[in-house]
Amino acid sequence: MELPTVGQLITGEVVWHAEHNHQVGIVLREWVEHEDLLPRFVERVGQVVNRRVTKIAPIGFFVRIADCVEGLVPLTEPVADLAKSLREGQDTSVRIVAVDLERTRVVLAAEGVA
Secondary structure, X not given: OOOOOOOOOOOEEEEEEEOOXXXXXXXXXXXXOOOOOHHHHHHHOOOEEEEEEEEEEOOXXXXXXXXXXXXXXXXXXXXXXXXXXXXXXXXXXXXXXXXXXXXXXXXXXXXXXX
16 A cells, blocks of 8 residues: 555545644545554564565665565675665565564575675
C-alpha cells in the first residue's frame, strides 16, 4: 500500500492536533487493517526473497517484501555500489535479517553482496 500523494483526498480519523503549529495526526483505516502483518515475518528471518525496490535513500534502500511491509537495506560500503545501480521499481534479491516488532521495522541485507 502506498502513502497518499499530495493533494489526494483521503478518509481517516483525527487522533491528535496541535493548534499552535496547525498540525493534525490522522489514522488511515487502510493501514489500521494491516497492523498484524509484521509478526508473521519473524519466522521468515534468514529467508531470501526477490522483491521490488520502493525507495532509494541516503541511509540505504527500501524493498517491499509484502503488501504493506517494507524493509530497509542499510547503506554500507559494499552495498553502496549496488545502491548506485538500482532504480526504484527494480527487483532485487534480499535476505530478511531481523524483524523488530517494537519499533515496527524489518532489516534486510542485499543478497550476494559481500
